[in-house]
Amino acid sequence: xxxxxxxxxxxxxxxxxxxxxxxxxxxxxxxxxxxxxxxxxxxxxxxxxxxxxxxxxxxxxxxxxxxxxxxxxxxxxxxxxxxxxxxxxxxxxxxxxxxxxxxxxxxxxxxxxxxxxxxxxxxxxxxxxxxxxxxxxxxxxxxxxxxxxxxxxxxxxxxxxxxxxxxxxxxxxxxxxxxxxxxxxxxxxxxxxxxxxxxxxxxxxxxxxxxxxxxxxxxxxxxxxxxxxxxxxxxxxxxxxxxxxxxxxxxxxxxxxxxxxxxxxxxxxxxxxxxxxxxxxxxxxxxxxxxxxxxxxxxxxxxxxxxxxxxxxxxxxxxxxxxxxxxxxxxxxxxxxxxxxxxxxxxxxxxxxxxxx
Amino acid sequence: xxxxxxxxxxxxxxxxxxxxxxxxxxxxxxxxxxxxxxxxxxxxxxxxxxxxxxxxxxxxxxxxxxxxxxxxxxxxxxxxxxxxxxxxxxxxxxxxxxxxxxxxxxxxxxxxxxxxxxxxxxxxxxxxxxxxxxxxxxxxxxxxxxxxxxxxxxxxxxxxxxxxxxxxxxxxxxxxxxxxxxxxxxxxxxxxxxxxxxxxxxxxxxxxxxxxxxxxxxxxxxxxxxxxxxxxxxxxxxxxxxxxxxxxxxxxxxxxxxxxxxxxxxxxxxxxxxxxxxxxxxxxxxxxxxxxxxxxxxxxxxxxxxxxxxxxxxxxxxxxxxxxxxxxxxxxxxxxxxxxxxxxxxxxxxxxxxxxxxxxxxxxxxxxxxxxxxxxxxxxxxxxxxxxxxxxxxxxxxxxxxxxxxxxxxxxx
Numbered sequence: 001x002x003x004x005x006x007x008x009x010x011x012x013x014x015x016x017x018x019x020x021x022x023x024x025x026x027x028x029x030x031x032x033x034x035x036x037x038x039x040x041x042x043x044x045x046x047x048x049x050x051x052x053x054x055x056x057x058x059x060x061x062x063x064x065x066x067x068x069x070x071x072x073x074x075x076x077x078x079x080x081x082x083x084x085x086x087x088x089x090x091x092x093x094x095x096x097x098x099x100x101x102x103x104x105x106x107x108x109x110x111x112x113x114x115x116x117x118x119x120x121x122x123x124x125x126x127x128x129x130x131x132x133x134x135x136x137x138x139x140x141x142x143x144x145x146x147x148x149x150x151x152x153x154x155x156x157x158x159x160x161x162x163x164x165x166x167x168x169x170x171x172x173x174x175x176x177x178x179x180x181x182x183x184x185x186x187x188x189x190x191x192x193x194x195x196x197x198x199x200x201x202x203x204x205x206x207x208x209x210x211x212x213x214x215x216x217x218x219x220x221x222x223x224x225x226x227x228x229x230x231x232x233x234x235x236x237x238x239x240x241x242x243x244x245x246x247x248x249x250x251x252x253x254x255x256x257x258x259x260x261x262x263x264x265x266x267x268x269x270x271x272x273x274x275x276x277x278x279x280x281x282x283x284x285x286x287x288x289x290x291x292x293x294x295x296x297x298x299x300x301x302x303x304x305x306x307x308x309x310x311x312x313x314x315x316x317x318x319x320x321x322x323x324x325x326x327x328x329x330x331x332x333x334x335x336x337x338x339x340x341x342x343x344x345x346x347x348x349x350x351x352x353x354x355x356x357x
Numbered sequence: 358x359x360x361x362x363x364x365x366x367x368x369x370x371x372x373x374x375x376x377x378x379x380x381x382x383x384x385x386x387x388x389x390x391x392x393x394x395x396x397x398x399x400x401x402x403x404x405x406x407x408x409x410x411x412x413x414x415x416x417x418x419x420x421x422x423x424x425x426x427x428x429x430x431x432x433x434x435x436x437x438x439x440x441x442x443x444x445x446x447x448x449x450x451x452x453x454x455x456x457x458x459x460x461x462x463x464x465x466x467x468x469x470x471x472x473x474x475x476x477x478x479x480x481x482x483x484x485x486x487x488x489x490x491x492x493x494x495x496x497x498x499x500x501x502x503x504x505x506x507x508x509x510x511x512x513x514x515x516x517x518x519x520x521x522x523x524x525x526x527x528x529x530x531x532x533x534x535x536x537x538x539x540x541x542x543x544x545x546x547x548x549x550x551x552x553x554x555x556x557x558x559x560x561x562x563x564x565x566x567x568x569x570x571x572x573x574x575x576x577x578x579x580x581x582x583x584x585x586x587x588x589x590x591x592x593x594x595x596x597x598x599x600x601x602x603x604x605x606x607x608x609x610x611x612x613x614x615x616x617x618x619x620x621x622x623x624x625x626x627x628x629x630x631x632x633x634x635x636x637x638x639x640x641x642x643x644x645x646x647x648x649x650x651x652x653x654x655x656x657x658x659x660x661x662x663x664x665x666x667x668x669x670x671x672x673x674x675x676x677x678x679x680x681x682x683x684x685x686x687x688x689x690x691x692x693x694x695x696x697x698x699x700x701x702x703x704x705x706x707x708x709x710x711x712x713x714x715x716x717x718x719x720x721x722x723x724x725x726x727x728x729x730x731x732x733x734x735x736x737x738x739x740x741x742x743x744x745x746x747x748x749x750x751x752x753x754x755x756x757x758x759x760x761x762x763x764x765x766x767x768x769x770x
Contacts, residue, residue, distance in 0.1 A: 048447030049440070056436055149541045158546035159484055160463060162497040174471060176443070249439075250467030251497055255460040255543045256435050291437055295429065310404065310664040314391055317430035321392045 020199040058183035059244040061284040064268040066237025072275035074230035075210030080137040083144035086257030088239030089246030093163035111240035118235020126224040148254035160253035163246040273338025282339040382423040386445040393433030405679020408663035473701035483510035487769025495769035512640040513552035515739035515759035516617040535561040539594025540571040573602040580607035628746040637744040643677040653722030681723035684716035
């Protein structure tokens with residue numbers, strides 16, 4: 001019976017192996033597999049708009065998980081994640097255009113190149129922390145943005161770079177329907193890898209560095225190595241997410257990777273829950289859907305005559321923009337541990353129901 | 358993953374809005390930026406597009422076919438632009454779109470080409486003018502992208518051509534000095550090389566570009582660089598507030614070249630904000646609100662009353678450009694209706710059906726334009742105006758009309 005419940009009553013884990021399983025129980029694992037299959041049916045059931053939203057969620061969620069590994073798990077900070085996201089997009093386009101390596105391979109390769117760049121910018125991270133580090137990563141954002149506009153050989157400069165569509169065994173993925181599965185493939189792999197990393201020796205070292213760097217050092221953890229590694233892994237995720245984004249649009253322009261996007265990534269992991277793999281996904285879902293839900297709300301008002309004047313529609317546009325800021329503030333006040341924490345509480349409530357203790 | 362299913366179910370129930378639409382109407386999406394990075398000029402242009410679409414809708418639609426449209430403020434965020442595009446495409450069967458900036462227009466190039474949805478944007482990047490990728494410099498051909506006006510590159514070339522003449526007329530000796538001034542950003546950079554090359558060709562001495570942030574601030578240091586370089590003609594690649602700060606900063610340190618502003622940085626509002634300037638030259642692609650005796654202005658004034666019943670509100674030429682953009686689309690749609698039905702592909706053909714045409718009713722307002730399947734430089738003629746402002750007194754005078762050759766090496770560049 002135990003296998004069918006979300007978690008058996010009492011905690012029977014007696015080995016470290018049991019304690020660090022990716023899925024708590026067989027039930028959770030099966031549910032997750034079923035969940036992926038169900039998500040795989042989306043393009044058959046829902047229209048192109050939802051498919052596009054899912055695609056957006058997947059490339060942003062991959063990058064957000066990277067940032068969560070850096071910020072949430074290792075306790076570092078980065079204000080330059082969007083620049084790494086952009087670097088991945090340009091790198092993948094460049095690798096594919098100049099070497100002819102198929103897009104499916106150039107995406108992870110772009111991740112590796114971005115990881116190398118991340119390591120470079122992460123070097124100061126080995127020595128500095130807190131505000132100083134925030135400023136150092138901010139510099140990375142500006143340096144890379146400037147690089148995008150200048151490095152004609154790599155990014156096409158102001159003109160941007162063309163990115164070829166994904167090609168799987170001669171079949172060109174040009175529509176959203178097929179691209180959805182490419183995204184699902186990468187999303188699942190990157191999230192499984194992320195979950196796995198966190199329960200590994202290195203992942204635990206990240207957490208130790210975050211919780212108390214002095215204790216971690218006394219325990220024999222090489223702080224420099226793990227802080228750098230965390231930057232590398234984080235940039236790898238950003239690079240893969242950016243590469244998918246680039247190949248989805250078919251065109252990469254330097255304009256899209258500003259500090260605002262970096263802040264949006266931070267918003268995603270704060271709303272989702274710092275230091276939680278599923279939190280990164282939940283936060284991304286929230287941040288991608290919020291403007292859409294607001295937009296739907298605003299356009300639903302247009303059935304009323306009063307809402308059709310220019311003054312009102314313009315006013316609503318401002319309210320829509322402000323709502324995103326408001327949502328972040330409300331989360332910081334009322335749900336500082338993010339959506340992942342709320343989800344745990346909902347689970348705990350049902351597990352213990354009707355006894356809430 | 359369970360959460361993902363739950364979330365998806367939530368979206369499905371929460372977001373579904375019945376998309377009831379009349380069978381025989383056609384839908385046009387309208388992306389505008391009124392709250393984002395380019396909102397201060399985006400608003401003027403968006404008002405023009407919105408008013409024109411409403412006016413058409415209330416006055417017979419497309420030869421009797423009702424026009425449906427939705428204006429969405431995407432705040433200059435590319436993901437929102439893509440999501441809206443996909444929504445309109447899958448739910449409203451959108452057949453054409455009025456777009457806005459460089460970011461969204463470029464992000465959508467591949468999608469609109471595949472879906473055959475003509476996009477009329479306000480991004481005048483030269484590389485949107487090559488529909489077939491004939492020029493080897495074109496990163497990506499843009500077969501379904503159109504815009505009303507001269508490209509940024511062509512507008513700058515026209516001003517440089519004017520400047521060369523101006524230098525001679527003033528009896529200038531030696532080589533005049535030309536500088537590009539703008540942020541290191543795709544938008545100011547769009548005409549940078551193209552324009553510098555042409556300036557070189559015409560005998561200018563071209564200095565290194567001077568980088569000035571897109572965000573307004575104190576730019577005296579940059580002005581001193583211009584002073585040292587001895588700039589005679591400075592191209593202003595940035596948008597309004599940044600340009601205003603720059604011109605003011607330069608006024609303070611006594612740098613007074615002839616300013617060549619890009620199309621978004623030259624209008625009555627900008628001159629009013631600068632307050633005190635001579636030698637401010639900018640390209641204009643339509644009539645001005647204050648122009649009298651232009652037959653097409655009657656229609657513009659009627660359209661303007663859609664959002665301003667009094668009809669007294671002052672409109673910038675950005676607003677009027679929005680109207681032209683919509684009316685070229687409207688006539689292409691009318692052509693499509695007579696020639697096989699209003700579909701994206703037919704609207705594109707409609708754009709090629711005539712040469713040197715002006716939409717009916719807008720004579721004198723929009724300039725004659727020609728698009729071909731090989732060349733999307735609709736307009737290669739640029740009206741050059743000069744502006745002066747002294748203590749709230751603004752004087753705008755027309756200097757010249759420059760017609761540029763349609764050189765092959767300029768296509769898509």
